[in-house]
Amino acid sequence: MTKITIKDVARAAGVSISTVSNALNDVDVLSPVTKSHVLKVAKQLNYVPNLNGKQLRSGKTKMLGFFTTSVSGPYFYKLVESMSRECDRLGYGLNVFITKDRQVIMSNILGRRVDGAIIYEELRIDEEDISAMQQEKIKAVFLDRVLQNETMGSVIFDSYVASYEATKYLISLGHKKIVYISGVDTMFDSVERKEGYLAALRHYQLPINEDYIIQGYFEEESTYNAVKSFLHLHPDKVPDAFLAGNDLSAIGCIQALKTHGYEVPLDISVMGFDDIDIAQYYTPPLTTVRNQIAKQGIQAINHLVRLIQKKEQGTVHKLTSELVVRGSSHVKIYSK
C-alpha cells in the first residue's frame, strides 16, 4: 500500500481535491456537513499531508530556523528553550541547525526551508550574503551582531549600559577608587563594558585614572598576574573596588587580593560579568551582572514573527542586564 495523498481522500469521500484541501485547512466556504464528512474520511485513512507539497505550493513552512555554531553550554540551551516555547505559543515550529558552514545556512534560508531565521554565527556571514538575503526580503534576526534594514533586525545585550549600571552600583556602595579589569580590546563587548565604566565615572564626577584600567584578557590567570603587578606598582593607591570584565577575571582578581592579605568584600569589593555557573558557588559568591538570556530568545522570536507578518520593520533591540548582588561586594568601610 502506497502513501495516501489528498487525492485518495478526495476519492474516498466522493468530493474534489480542492474541497478536501479546504476542509483540512479550515477555509470557511464549505457546508458544515461536507466538511465534517471529509475530515472523518481523512482521519479514517490516516491521512497526513505531505509538507513538501504544501510548502512548495504555499511558499510557507510555518517553521523558524535557529542557525548556530554550537548548542553547548547554558547560554545556548537557555536560549533554545525560551525560543522553542515562544514558537509554540505563536504557532510556529522551531528548527535548530548547528553548522559552521555559511553555505548551509544560506541554502536553507534562501532555499526556503524556513519562513525566517534567527542567526547566531559569530560574524561569518559576509556583506555579500546579507545583501543576497536583503534582495530576497528574507526575514532574519541576528543575535550577535547589529544589523537593521527593512526585513532584518537584531536582539543584543547592551553591555555598555550593563557596565554603566554595575559601576553605578559600586559607586552607590561608597567606592570611589574603582579599577576596571579590561577584557580583549578587539571584542565588541569588551570595549562596550569599558566605555560604560568610564561613562559612569564621568557621570558621578569621579576622577578617571589611566592607571586604574588594567588588562585581564577575560582570563583567570592573566588577571591574577595583572592584579598582583598592579598592587606591586601602586602600593600607595589601593583601590576600593575592582570591576572585572567577566567572572573568570573576577575570580583571578580575588585570588590575587587574597595573597596580598586583602579580604573580599570587607577590604575591597570585586564584581564580574556573566554570572557563570561557578559564580554562585565560589567563595565569596560573586556579585555579577547577568544577561537575560530567555528574554533574548523571546524577543528574537517575536521580532522575527512580526517581520514575517510585515507588522514591523527591522529593529535593533537592546536588552538590559540584571544586577546579581552576592557576597563579593560590600559597602565601603571608612573605619581607619
Place this chain on the structure above:
Amino acid sequence: MTKITIKDVARAAGVSISTVSNALNDVDVLSPVTKSHVLKVAKQLNYVPNLNGKQLRSGKTKMLGFFTTSVSGPYFYKLVESMSRECDRLGYGLNVFITKDRQVIMSNILGRRVDGAIIYEELRIDEEDISAMQQEKIKAVFLDRVLQNETMGSVIFDSYVASYEATKYLISLGHKKIVYISGVDTMFDSVERKEGYLAALRHYQLPINEDYIIQGYFEEESTYNAVKSFLHLHPDKVPDAFLAGNDLSAIGCIQALKTHGYEVPLDISVMGFDDIDIAQYYTPPLTTVRNQIAKQGIQAINHLVRLIQKKEQGTVHKLTSELVVRGSSHVKIYSK
C-alpha cells in the same frame, strides 16, 4: 525582481531545464563545456535551488530529525553535538525539533520533512503511531526505548552491565558488604541497575542481604535520610561500600556517612552513576560510571543512515559504560 528559478537559469544559459538540473546535480551525461557554462550562469544569477521543489520531486530531504522534549543540560548538548558532527560527515543535515507534542512529531516525520528520525521522547509515542510509522516504512532510531523492526531500531545504554561492572569493581577492591541505594523502581534504568548489582554479587558468590538494598529515590536528601536510618537500624553490620543509583544519591550518602564520623573512602567506599558535572568537583571527587553519550549519538546517526540506505535492518544497540575512578573509592583496609 522576483526569485530566480531553474527556469531563469535555463533561459539565460540557452539550454533546457533538464540540462540545468543535470549540471547542478552533477549527473554525468553532459558535455563538460555545457556543464561548466551552466554552472557559471547559475552562479552569476546567484541561483539557489528551492528546497521544497527539490524535496517534493525527489522525495528526499537529506535531513535527519532529532525529536526531543528538551535540550537542557549536558546530556543533551553532548548528544546533539556528536550527532551533528556525524551528520556532517555523512552528508546529511541535522534538524532539532523540541516538542512535547506527539502530533508535531508525527506530522513532521510522516509529512516527510526529514528522511529519518532520531527520537527521544520519554515514551509518549504509542503503539498506534509506531504502527503508522511502520506501515510507511519510516526510518527511525529510538534513544530511550527498545524497539526493533525492519526500519526502526534503538541505541540505548546497558545499565545492567554498567551496574554489574561497577559492583565488580567494588568487589575487586576487597569489599564484601555492599549496600545498593536504589532509585525509583518504576524506571527502567533503576531496575536494570539493581539487577546488575545482584547479578555481580551472585557471580562472585557474595551473600545477598535484603537489608542491604535501600531506597534513595535518585535524590540527595532522601538518600541522606535513608542512609542515616540504615546506620541507626544496623549499627552492627556497617558495610564496606555503597553503590548509589546515581551521583546525587552518592553525594547524599557521603554526607550522611560524614555525620556519623565515617571517612570516605578510607572507612567506606561510595560510588554513583552518571558522572554529572559536580562529580569531579565534589570532595571527595566521585567514583562513578559514565555513559558514552557521544558514542550514542554517533551510533544512532550511523544506524539511521544505514536504515535509510537499506543496508541494515533495525537493531538494538546496547552501549557499554565507562568506569570513572576518582577519590570516593578505595581498597578495603582490614587494619583492625
Place this chain on the structure above:
DNA sequence: TTTGCTAATGAATACGTTTTCATAAATTAA
C-alpha cells in the same frame, strides 16, 4: 553509401499541495 550506435540535449510528466476561477445550485430580490 547506408546502417547502427553513441553522446548530448530537450520536451514533457510527475511529485502533492494550494489557490484561482468557473460553474452549478440554491436563495433572495424584483
Place this chain on the structure above:
DNA sequence: TTAATTTATGAAAACGTATTCATTAGCAAA
C-alpha cells in the same frame, strides 16, 4: 415569474524541481 445574488463545489493551473524518454547530431562500421 424572472433576474440577481449568494453559496457550495469542482476543474485546472501553479509552485520549482528531478527524471523519463524521445530526438537529434555525429561518427564508426559495414
